[in-house]
Amino acid sequence: MLCYEMESDDEETENKDIGKDGEEEITNYKWMIEAMKDVQKDDSNNIFLVDHAWTYRTEEARQHLKTIPGLLQRMSSLMGVKVNGRSNSEIEDDILTEMWKYNQTYSFGNFERGDKAAMPVWYIMDEFGSRIQHSETANCRTVPFFWMTSKMSYTLMWLKEDVEDGDEITRDYAETEEDGDIKKAKLLAWEPCDMKSISYEQGEPDEEYFFRYAVNETLPDPDQSYPGLPKDRNVRIFVEYGSLRDHLTDKRFEIVETQEEADVIWTYQSWKDYKKLSEESPGKMINQFPRESVLTVKDLLAVVCRRVSKGHEDPDTLERDPDWLPITYNLKTELHKFASYFQHREEKGLDNHWICKPWNLARGLDMHITNNLDQITRLPDSGPKVACKYAEDPVLFFREEVGNVKFDIRYVVLLSSVKPLKLFVYRVFWLRFANKPFSLDHFDEYEKHFTVMNYVEGGINLKQIHYDDFIPMFENQYPAYPWDGVEESIFQMFREIFQGATALPPPQGIAHNPQSRALYAVDLLLRWGKGQKGEKVIRPVLCEVNFMPDCDRAVKYHPFFSNDVFSTLFLDDTESKYVTQLL
Numbered sequence: 259m260l261c262y263e264m265e266s267d268d269e270e271t272e273n274k275d276i277g278k279d280g281e282e283e284i285t286n287y288k289w290m291i292e293a294m295k296d297v298q299k300d301d302s303n304n305i306f307l308v309d310h311a312w313t314y315r316t317e318e319a320r321q322h323l324k325t326i327p328g329l330l331q332r333m334s335s336l337m338g339v340k341v342n343g344r345s346n347s348e349i350e351d352d353i354l355t356e357m358w359k360y361n362q363t364y365s366f367g368n369f370e371r372g373d374k375a376a377m378p379v380w381y382i383m384d385e386f387g388s389r390i391q392h393s394e395t396a397n398c399r400t401v402p403f404f405w406m407t408s409k410m411s412y413t414l415m416w417l418k419e420d421v422e423d424g425d426e427i428t429r430d431y432a433e434t435e436e437d438g439d440i441k442k443a444k445l446l447a448w449e450p451c452d453m454k455s456i457s458y459e460q461g462e463p464d465e466e467y468f469f470r471y472a473v474n475e476t477l478p479d480p481d482q483s484y485p486g487l488p489k490d491r492n493v494r495i496f497v498e499y500g501s502l503r504d505h506l507t508d509k510r511f512e513i514v515e516t517q518e519e520a521d522v523i524w525t526y527q528s529w530k531d532y533k534k535l536s537e538e539s540p541g542k543m544i545n546q547f548p549r550e551s552v553l554t555v556k557d558l559l560a561v562v563c564r565r566v567s568k569g570h571e572d573p574d575t576l577e578r579d580p581d582w583l584p585i586t587y588n589l590k591t592e593l594h595k596f597a598s599y600f601q602h603r604e605e606k607g608l609d610n611h612w613i614c615k616p617w618n619l620a621r622g623l624d625m626h627i628t629n630n631l632d633q634i635t636r637l638p639d640s641g642p643k644v645a646c647k648y649a650e651d652p653v654l655f656f657r658e659e660v661g662n663v664k665f666d667i668r669y670v671v672l673l674s675s676v677k678p679l680k681l682f683v684y685r686v687f688w689l690r691f692a693n694k695p696f697s698l699d700h701f702d703e704y705e706k707h708f709t710v711m712n713y714v715e716g717g718i719n720l721k722q723i724h725y726d727d728f729i730p731m732f733e734n735q736y737p738a739y740p741w742d743g744v745e746e747s748i749f750q751m752f753r754e755i756f757q758g759a760t761a762l763p764p765p766q767g768i769a770h771n772p773q774s775r776a777l778y779a780v781d782l783l784l785r786w787g788k789g790q791k792g793e794k795v796i797r798p799v800l801c802e803v804n805f806m807p808d809c810d811r812a813v814k815y816h817p818f819f820s821n822d823v824f825s826t827l828f829l830d831d832t833e834s835k836y837v838t839q840l841l
Contacts, residue, residue, distance in 0.1 A: 289389035291427040299417035308387035308400065308413040311336065314380060316626060319357070320702055323350045336360070336385055354702070358632040359447045360388050363640040364402040364411070377624050378640035383413055390415075392448050393428035397421055400429055439594035446597060447632035458599035460592065462561060467591075468765035471551040471558065476533035477769055478548065484772040485541045487521050493828060496520035498527075499806070505813040505820040510829065522828055526806055532771060540773070543828065546805070547673065547776050548769035553759050553803045554778075556617050556644050560586035562767065563800065565758040576603055581787060582751040582798045584646040589614065589638045596645055600631055611648040611698065615802075616641055625708070627701035649799050653784035654696055656735055657721065661695035666709045666783040666801060670812070671752055672837065673778065674827055676760050676770040681841040682826055683752055686816050689728055691721040724815060739796050744784065748798045752780060753840050755800065775827040779807030 297304050311332060314322050323330050324346075334341050334349055337356045341349055360382045382388060387400065397419040404411045421427065432444040439456055446453075487493050492512040497503035502524065503513060517523050524545045529535075532548050552558045563583045571578045576599070578585060587596035603610050614626045614637050626637060627648055637643055654662035670684040690709035701707055711720045723731070729741045760768050781801040789795040812819045818836070825831040832839065 288391065291386065291390050293421045293423055293425045293427060295423050297417060297421050299420050304417055306415040307403075308415050309384040310381045310411055310413065311384045311388070312382045313411060315377060316380060317702060317704060319354060319380075320350055323353060333357070333382070336382070336388055355630055355632070357382065358630065358636045361636060361639075362400075362402060362413070364404070365640065366404075379411075380640070381411065387413055387415070391426065391428050392431040392445065393426075394430065396428045396430040396433070397425070398427050398429050399433070437594075440591075443593040443597040443635055446635050452601065453594065453597040454601045454605070456594050456598040458595045458602065460564065460587070460595065462565075462766075463591070465765060468549075468552070468558070471555055472549060472765050475530045475548060477764060478532040478536035478771045478773065482536045482540050484536075486772075487541070487543065487828060494519060494521045495524065495824065496522065497524040499524065499809065501810050501813045502820045502823075505817055506824060508821040508825060511824060522824075532769075532773070535773060536771075543773050543775055545774075545776055547676065547774040548771055549764040550768050550776060550805065552767060553755070554805045556586075556615055556802060557588045557590075557642070559800075559803060560588075560644065560646075562758040562761070563755055565761050566754045574606075576606070576608060580751075580754060582747075582754075582782075582800050584649070584799060586644050586646045589634070589643045589645055593635060593638065597631065597635065600634070609650045611650050611701075612645045613648045614643045614645050616643055627707055649783060649785040650698055651786045652696065652799075653736070653786060653796055655691065655732070657691065660693065663692040663694065664696045664707065664709060664783065665689055665691045666781055667748075668807070669748070669752070669780050669782070670807070670823075671756075671778050671780055671840075672823065672826055673756065673768075673776045674830075676768055676774075679756060679760055679841045680839075681752065681756050682832070682837045682839050683749060684819075684822070685836045685838055686812070686819070687725045688811055689723050689725065691723075693719045693721070736796075744796050744798075747796070748782065749838070749840055751782070751798050751800065755780070755803070756841065776805070777807075777823060777827070779804040 312322070312329060323333070330346060330349060330353070331341075333339070333353045337353060337360060339349055339352045339356060361380045362383065363378050363380050365378045381402070383400075390398070390400065398415055398417050400413050400415045402411055403414045431448060432441050435441040435444055439453075442449075442451060443453060492510055494512050494514045495503075495506065496514050496517050496519075497506065506513065514520050517525075521541065522543045522545070523529075529544050529546045532544075535542060535544065552562050560583065563580065567579050569579075576585075585599070587593075587599065589596060600610060600612075609629075611627060611629045612634060614628070614634060616624050624640070626633065628634060634645055652664050655665045656662050666689075668688040668690070670686075672682040672684065674680045674682070690711065692707065692709050693705040693711065694703065696706060705711075705719075733739070733741055763769070780803050782798045783801060784796050785799050787795050787797040809819065816836075822835040822837060826835055826837050
């Protein structure tokens with residue numbers, strides 16, 4: 259009823275390459291699916307099941323090509339990748355580049371909660387399905403279908419329009435996108451075009467955009483009076499986080515078992531009803547601020563950080579201020595602007611490696627590093643993402659047993675007030691190291707480009723260095739860069755982040771609330787940059803801000819952590835504590 263056939267793009271000038279073994283490789287053609295007879299869209303028999311040739315998660319793709327018999331050959335044939343006279347490694351690289359023209363995706367489970375089993379699955383339809391071409395006036399649709407009985411996934415295909423014998427069968431590769439420029443960017447993998455005429459300048463989203471992250475979240479009553487915590491007895495603390503609770507030994511605090519009897523509620527759960535809390539329990543405190551999602555959700559974080567920009571862009575490097583914020587685009591709303599910026603960088607011969615991150619996940623989940631524009635424009639199909647400029651020249655740390663590796667740093671910051679802005683940084687910081695020497699290649703190699711090893715099965719080669727041991731080691735490796743100077747640039751970044759996050763009222767900024775105190779983890783790395791006189795300098799680079807971070811390492815190596823945090827936030831006591839006030 260339906261068949262596929264090869265059609266040359268230009269029969270008179272069809273290109274053919276001759277491989278070392280004498281085999282011809284046709285390089286100028288396309289495949290088409292045609293109807294072999296008239297087919298009616300309303301005929302219930304005309305629903306087709308398309309097989310999947312390859313199903314995988316991206317981090318497994320290269321290994322699959324190496325180990326699954328026949329897969330390399332099948333994919334190279336399906337994608338038209340040249341094989342004659344080439345090594346398997348070269349063929350693998352080409353397949354990993356070309357596969358984004360063929361990839362489709364689905365996922366199961368609770369993706370937003372970071373369930374690893376719910377991470378996106380990518381698949382490539384068989385030779386038939388992969389050869390259904392794109393059309394703005396498509397006459398068929400395809401959707402993934404999971405058959406529980408066999409635990410196998412397939413694709414369902416059905417007609418949108420009646421077709422006649424000889425008609426080409428087509429589908430719309432970006433059928434859900436209505437914005438013309440964004441759709442053009444979504445189709446770049448199949449229909450390359452010059453996007454540089456589109457402005458890549460970024461603006462502030464409207465209020466409605468921010469409200470989407472504050473569903474069912476109320477604000478405290480501004481007219482309510484707040485008595486504060488009791489002065490005549492111990493402060494009663496309800497703490498859901500076991501490690502923090504177990505190490506809270508300051509005698510001025512008393513651990514209680516329920517929220518109702520507590521003066522301070524320290525909870526994992528996202529707090530929503532600040533209005534009710536202010537009206538019914540004005541004397542209680544909570545470990546969260548209203549609208550703090552402007553910090554903890556990655557697309558909003560980039561927006562609020564851009565507020566401290568002076569609007570400068572280097573015409574040669576296209577870098578902007580603040581220099582600690584990687585150029586970041588929202589791949590859902592700014593894909594067309596990103597494509598334009600990418601092509602402008604490409605035209606100037608600038609590095610174009612990007613790290614694409616889901617808005618709401620951490621721990622390296624579903625993150626991708628690539629300079630492949632096809633891949634970047636396809637990744638949003640598996641969920642909302644931002645694209646952040648990858649630090650191609652990071653400051654590295656020499657590990658004797660490994661070599662020069664990437665590392666990142668986690669600081670804890672304590673927000674005790676928005677009006678006036680009152681911010682502290684915990685002076686003890688935590689380090690994470692990659693396990694393989696850094697180089698700007700093989701971006702699917704997790705242990706080379708990522709540093710979060712404590713969630714990897716088996717905790718593979720987890721490197722631990724305490725901050726007070728790290729500082730002299732760092733200064734020994736980089737004697738021209740004293741740590742005090744590096745740390746001050748980090749602290750200035752923290753000031754600017756929170757100034758941007760509180761510059762506008764809710765929903766665009768963190769709301770003032772006398773009942774709120776909060777702890778955030780700020781992850782960053784260091785990169786090489788140029789100072790005002792062209793000298794080589796070390797710059798911090800913001801990675802992300804996390805609410806309720808994992809504090810197990812903090813209390814394990816620094817048992818005073820809980821006491822310092824709770825004393826600073828709830829008793830305004832910083833004497834002899836490991837904290838520095840920033841604002």
